[in-house]
Amino acid sequence: MNCLDFLRTSISKKELPTYVYGYPSKRAYRAFPQPLRITDVVEQASRFKQINIYIHIPFCRYRCTYCTLFLTTHQNPATGDSYVAQLAEHIVRYGEYFGDREVVSIYFGGGTPTLLTQHQFSKLFAALDAAFPKRSRKCEITVESAPDTFENNLLDCLKTFGVTRMSMGIQSMVPGELAHSGRPYSVETAEAGLKALTERFSHVNLDLIYGLRGQTRDSWIFSLGRVLDYEPRTLSLYPVVVRPMTNIMTSKAHNPELFFSEVEKYEVYDQNVALVASKGYRQESFTRFTKIAVDRAYRQEASDFEGTPLLGLGAGARSYFGPYHYGTDYAVNSRAASSIIDTFSARSFDPNAIASHGIKLMPEDLARRYVLLGLTLSALSRKSYASVFGRELAVDFSEELKALERLQLVDLVDGDTYQLTHAGFRYSSIVARMFYSGWVVALEEQYQAA
Numbered sequence: 001m002n003c004l005d006f007l008r009t010s011i012s013k014k015e016l017p018t019y020v021y022g023y024p025s026k027r028a029y030r031a032f033p034q035p036l037r038i039t040d041v042v043e044q045a046s047r048f049k050q051i052n053i054y055i056h057i058p059f060c061r062y063r064c065t066y067c068t069l070f071l072t073t074h075q076n077p078a079t080g081d082s083y084v085a086q087l088a089e090h091i092v093r094y095g096e097y098f099g100d101r102e103v104v105s106i107y108f109g110g111g112t113p114t115l116l117t118q119h120q121f122s123k124l125f126a127a128l129d130a131a132f133p134k135r136s137r138k139c140e141i142t143v144e145s146a147p148d149t150f151e152n153n154l155l156d157c158l159k160t161f162g163v164t165r166m167s168m169g170i171q172s173m174v175p176g177e178l179a180h181s182g183r184p185y186s187v188e189t190a191e192a193g194l195k196a197l198t199e200r201f202s203h204v205n206l207d208l209i210y211g212l213r214g215q216t217r218d219s220w221i222f223s224l225g226r227v228l229d230y231e232p233r234t235l236s237l238y239p240v241v242v243r244p245m246t247n248i249m250t251s252k253a254h255n256p257e258l259f260f261s262e263v264e265k266y267e268v269y270d271q272n273v274a275l276v277a278s279k280g281y282r283q284e285s286f287t288r289f290t291k292i293a294v295d296r297a298y299r300q301e302a303s304d305f306e307g308t309p310l311l312g313l314g315a316g317a318r319s320y321f322g323p324y325h326y327g328t329d330y331a332v333n334s335r336a337a338s339s340i341i342d343t344f345s346a347r348s349f350d351p352n353a354i355a356s357h358g359i360k361l362m363p364e365d366l367a368r369r370y371v372l373l374g375l376t377l378s379a380l381s382r383k384s385y386a387s388v389f390g391r392e393l394a395v396d397f398s399e400e401l402k403a404l405e406r407l408q409l410v411d412l413v414d415g416d417t418y419q420l421t422h423a424g425f426r427y428s429s430i431v432a433r434m435f436y437s438g439w440v441v442a443l444e445e446q447y448q449a450a
Contacts, residue, residue, distance in 0.1 A: 011430060017430060048307075050309075057116060058083075058315055063182060063334070067246065071334075071337060083341060087313060096131075099132055102134045103139055104308060108143045121161060122157075140300060148189050159200055168206055171209045173222065181213075203234070206235055208237050213252075234288060237289070245333070269286075305374060318358075329357050370389070378420040382417070
């Protein structure tokens with residue numbers, strides 16, 4: 001099927017693929033024949049003067065019904081302490097190789113990073129400050145959080161450590177929908193979390209999910225309206241994704257009438273775009289909307305998409321250094337994830353074995369990654385592509401670009417930058433899939449989650 005037919009067919013069927021936030025996904029990773037060495041990636045980073053840092057905290061109090069993130073709900077103080085100690089060692093050791101780079105962003109993801117104590121955060125920030133002393137003037141430091149984890153003045157502590165951006169998953173402001181999502185706290189707790197964040201931080205991102213079990217159009221608009229009352233700088237609005245090994249998949253199989261169809265999700269998406277635009281938000285991607293018209297609302301993502309290396313630290317974290325995308329093994333099952341976490345915590349940093357799983361991208365896929373991620377953020381520059389790859393974008397992806405222009409999914413701005421149109425944003429998940437290589441598609445389809 002050619003590109004034009006692919007787009008027309010997928011759009012006419014109202015297909016809604018999983019939102020693309022990277023390429024390739026972890027489903028394309030496999031065990032390396034030999035463990036990856038630090039020298040393999042140092043060479044790849046040599047031409048870059050900047051770096052992004054991602055730190056994975058794989059602990060949660062509960063697993064939400066739709067979640068397939070790498071985490072465990074079976075942790076205790078000793079587990080957390082040993083994990084943080086190993087993380088701190090890895091930070092220091094990686095600093096020996098990359099500490100001269102200017103840090104663009106630091107992101108604590110999870111899991112639920114705000115389950116860490118002030119002392120544990122202090123240890124990690126001390127290691128970061130010592131190992132990576134050079135920070136860009138606008139270095140973005142983000143911490144993910146949950147409404148029921150703000151204890152002992154933790155937020156004030158994070159602010160003193162230099163955190164500039166907080167992100168919190170709200171998902172819903174309706175009690176029944178929270179319960180069906182597996183979140184065992186009240187709406188009042190969510191309200192308190194919203195208040196605590198927005199009072200302390202100028203940049204707050206809030207996540208909501210539409211299409212949850214039992215949700216209606218009215219209840220969704222109610223939740224979105226309540227969150228908008230707090231005027232967060234950034235909103236991330238996700239359609240629910242039903243994946244294998246989740247409780248929501250079982251629930252939908254037995255009660256499909258309790259969930260939005262793909263057509264209904266697109267209709268809700270259209271409502272969202274109109275409503276948040278009326279509140280002064282501009283669209284940055286299929287899911288994200290921001291109040292500020294200067295800079296990107298999520299700097300790590302923008303910098304990563306442009307090709308700046310991403311150093312992932314911790315079990316479940318992924319690193320991107322040129323063609324090497326890698327990390328530890330991945331698991332959804334809590335027992336399997338706990339085993340991977342325990343192995344990480346018990347094993348010292350080894351420069352000759354920094355990763356067991358990943359993928360080495362071919363040059364074609366590096367170009368595909370650059371294009372599809374650039375389009376995802378509506379910022380694909382022909383000049384930048386030529387500078388990075390030494391070839392013309394219009395030559396390498398002639399058929400794809402002509403199909404996008406034919407269906408009015410992109411505009412060419414100032415003769416250089418392809419930007420998504422209103423329809424392009426709407427169908428950007430389909431657009432991204434058009435650029436997947438057959439090799440990566442096959443790897444992802446063959447993947448079996450543990």
